[in-house]
Amino acid sequence: MILSRKLEYAMRTRVLSLTVPMMAPALLAVIWTILAHQIGNQVILPGIDQVGELLRHPTEDLISMGSLATNVLVSFVRVIMGYAVAALVAIPLGVVMGYYGFIFKFFNGFLNLFRPIPPLAWVPLVMAWFGISSLATLSGVETGLTFIYLDNIKFSMLFIIFIGAFYPILTSTIHGVRSVNATLIDSARVLGANESQIFRKVLLPAAMPSIITGMRIGLGIAWMCLVSAEMLPGSLSGIGYMITHAFTLASTDIVIAGMISIGIVGASMDMVFRHIEQKNFSWRRLAE
Amino acid sequence: MNHVNGEIIGIRQLSKEYTTEKGEQLLAVDDITLTIPEKSFTCIVGPSGCGKSTILRIAAGLEAASSGTVHYRSNLVVKPCGEIGLVFQEYSLFPWLTVIDNVAAGPAFSGVSKSERIKDALVHLRMVNMLEFKDAYPHELSGGMRQRVAIARALANKPDVLLMDEPFGALDAHTRILLQRELLKVWQLTRKTIVLVTHSVDEAVYLADRIIVMSNRPGRIRTVLEVEMDRPRSRANLQFGQLTDSILKELEYGN
Numbered sequence: 001m002i003l004s005r006k007l008e009y010a011m012r013t014r015v016l017s018l019t020v021p022m023m024a025p026a027l028l029a030v031i032w033t034i035l036a037h038q039i040g041n042q043v044i045l046p047g048i049d050q051v052g053e054l055l056r057h058p059t060e061d062l063i064s065m066g067s068l069a070t071n072v073l074v075s076f077v078r079v080i081m082g083y084a085v086a087a088l089v090a091i092p093l094g095v096v097m098g099y100y101g102f103i104f105k106f107f108n109g110f111l112n113l114f115r116p117i118p119p120l121a122w123v124p125l126v127m128a129w130f131g132i133s134s135l136a137t138l139s140g141v142e143t144g145l146t147f148i149y150l151d152n153i154k155f156s157m158l159f160i161i162f163i164g165a166f167y168p169i170l171t172s173t174i175h176g177v178r179s180v181n182a183t184l185i186d187s188a189r190v191l192g193a194n195e196s197q198i199f200r201k202v203l204l205p206a207a208m209p210s211i212i213t214g215m216r217i218g219l220g221i222a223w224m225c226l227v228s229a230e231m232l233p234g235s236l237s238g239i240g241y242m243i244t245h246a247f248t249l250a251s252t253d254i255v256i257a258g259m260i261s262i263g264i265v266g267a268s269m270d271m272v273f274r275h276i277e278q279k280n281f282s283w284r285r286l287a288e
Numbered sequence: 289m290n291h292v293n294g295e296i297i298g299i300r301q302l303s304k305e306y307t308t309e310k311g312e313q314l315l316a317v318d319d320i321t322l323t324i325p326e327k328s329f330t331c332i333v334g335p336s337g338c339g340k341s342t343i344l345r346i347a348a349g350l351e352a353a354s355s356g357t358v359h360y361r362s363n364l365v366v367k368p369c370g371e372i373g374l375v376f377q378e379y380s381l382f383p384w385l386t387v388i389d390n391v392a393a394g395p396a397f398s399g400v401s402k403s404e405r406i407k408d409a410l411v412h413l414r415m416v417n418m419l420e421f422k423d424a425y426p427h428e429l430s431g432g433m434r435q436r437v438a439i440a441r442a443l444a445n446k447p448d449v450l451l452m453d454e455p456f457g458a459l460d461a462h463t464r465i466l467l468q469r470e471l472l473k474v475w476q477l478t479r480k481t482i483v484l485v486t487h488s489v490d491e492a493v494y495l496a497d498r499i500i501v502m503s504n505r506p507g508r509i510r511t512v513l514e515v516e517m518d519r520p521r522s523r524a525n526l527q528f529g530q531l532t533d534s535i536l537k538e539l540e541y542g543n
Contacts, residue, residue: 183380186350190374191394191445201397205384283383283425 046253054257062254063246066237072261074152075226075238081153082161083222087215090166094173094211095203104174111170119164119225123156130155152237157229164225165218172214176207209281216273223266296449296481297324297347297372302356304342316342318506320356324449324483329475331492332485334502335539340485342507344451347483348374360449370398373447375438377454381426387437388413388422394445405444412440415474432463439471443478452484456491468494472519489535493528494521501538510538 029048036047054062058069065071097104136142136150180203188202204211230240239258246254304317317339324330332340345351347358349368358365360372381390388409389396395405413419416436426434435455442450455471456464468491475482486492492499499513513535517527 181379183376183378184382186345186374187376187380187382188393188397189350189368190348190372191397191441192368192370193397197397202382205382208384281384283427 043250043252046256050253051256051260054253055260058261062242063249063251065242065245068239068242068257068261071237071239071242071258072265075230075240076265078153078157078229078238079161079219079222079226082158083165083219085158086162086165086218086222087169089162090169090214090218091173091211094170095177095199095207097170098174098177098207099199099203111167115167117163119160119221120228122160122163123228126156126159130159132156154229154235157226157235160225160229161222165222168217168221169211169214172210172217173207176210176214177203179210180206209277212273212277212281216270216277219269219273220266223262223269227262294325295323296326296361297322297483298357298359299323299343299347300357300359302343302346302358303354304339304346304351305354315506317346318508320507320509322500322509324481327479327481329481329495329497330483330500331496331498332483332500332502333487333489333492333535333539334507335504336487337505338502339505339507340502341453344374344453344483344485348372348451350374370394370445371448373442373445373450375435375442375450375452375455378431378434378458380438381434381441383426386423386425387418387429390426390437391441391444393441409440409444412444413437415443415477416440416470430463431459432467435459435467436470439474443474443480447480449481449483452482454486455484457486457488464488464491469520471495476519489532489539490523493532493535494523499535501535 032045032048036042036045039045042050054060054068058072059067061067093107097107133155134151135153135155136147139150141147141150184202184206185198188198193201226238227240227243229235230238231244235241239262243255243258246252246258299320299322302317302320302322303315306314306316308314320343332343334340342351346353347365349365349372352366360369365372382393385393388406391409391412392405395408396402400408410419410422413422416439418433418436418440421429421433421437426437429437439455456467459467471482472495484492484495493515496515499515501510501513502508503510513531515531517525517531521528523529
């Protein structure tokens with residue numbers, strides 16, 4: 001009797017935990033279907049089934065510029081590259097800025113001057129600097145498949161993505177290092193740690209939860225900057241370009257399918273980070 | 289030439305001045321001269337803010353003196369070295385490392401091989417009765433357990449001198465008395481030289497061979513008392529009470 005009631009309760013909570021998150025998307029789908037039916041113009045709002053069809057076959061060639069999947073992949077590689085450079089610069093810089101007051105004073109005013117400039121506002125200058133030069137220009141490869149791959153990675157795009165991801169990572173790294181308990185550093189010193197060990201074995205792990213949070217935010221912004229970067233001249237691929245190109249062809253279904261893909265990829269990357277946070281930094285919950 | 293026989297730490301005319309945020313000069317420690325004999329257990333007691341922790345930090349090489357010197361054997365202490373360990377009041381364990389990795393941290397910094405330092409860490413964890421918690425993280429432990437681990441970590445680095453900065457100050461009364469007893473055992477087992485700073489007169493009388501009573505800011509030495517009671521000492525002992533009382537009186541005059 002009690003057992004069956006417990007079981008019933010467990011099942012109900014399980015069913016609820018699975019259905020509640022699905023309710024908002026379901027509601028949206030219903031409204032979408034009704035609106036699409038009412039409007040009856042697929043340039044303004046195509047049917048959900050039409051977009052669903054596109055998403056169900058992501059490897060099919062669309063408007064003769066490759067499939068949804070290949071364009072998402074191209075975009076993904078670009079973001080990861082620009083983002084990796086941003087992380088590689090921002091994390092070490094943030095650690096030394098957080099630790100040494102002098103270096104903080106040296107860089108902070110200068111960096112704060114550029115912080116309020118939206119990544120998109122860099123586009124004209126970036127175009128003047130880099131034009132359509134890409135990794136292919138740098139490596140000197142001029143033909144073949146390698147050229148096509150490398151030429152997809154434009155410096156202008158990397159730069160915009162870099163700017164977008166740089167500041168959140170830098171800020172949270174500085175904050176993370178600054179809030180490291182001084183006793184931890186003193187303890188390491190007394191135990192015989194040298195300066196490089198203080199950085200690698202104490203400051204970095206202690207600040208890591210904060211750094212990871214910054215990296216998560218940075219990745220989200222980098223992914224958002226991508227669409228604007230892919231609108232730059234010289235770009236002939238990528239999900240952002242695909243969306244703008246589909247718009248000029250009045251293929252609103254592709255526009256929406258592209259937007260949904262961006263959302264799915266962004267959310268998945270965020271989930272990976274959140275998983276890392278939960279798995280590796282449970283010590284932080286009760287550390288203070 | 290400054291070296292006294294049997295002396296392991298020699299503090300000569302040590303003063304420390306701080307500049308406050310308002311830009312005023314603040315004398316925290318004033319002209320301290322002190323000899324710590326080898327294998328002794330010394331307690332420094334004084335009101336809070338009397339600079340007793342500052343003396344330990346300078347002796348550990350974490351801070352520079354404004355004037356005067358600290359010698360370890362015949363070497364001038366200017367930066368932290370493995371021979372002088374320091375146990376802090378709290379929050380000193382690396383929260384991202386397990387208990388055993390915390391204890392092995394010192395040897396890891398100096399490049400001892402993994403198998404060797406883990407083996408040694410186990411020995412020290414057993415010494416403080418924390419062996420069964422070797423894979424726990426600091427946040428899973430109580431305050432008293434964390435301090436046991438902190439003591440094991442300091443000892444695993446094989447220091448000659450163990451400095452302790454109010455190591456039991458954040459613990460409840462019961463745990464505190466328990467850990468005092470265990471610290472004595474560890475001391476008798478390892479025969480390290482211990483200098484322990486506390487604001488608890490009771491703690492000092494229970495533990496020390498010698499008690500340094502400090503005055504209020506600026507910190508000066510008021511008296512040095514030798515304690516000649518047998519260990520383990522009983523708080524019910526008349527001598528214990530008399531000594532505690534006289535130190536408390538001494539501290540009152542200082543204020």
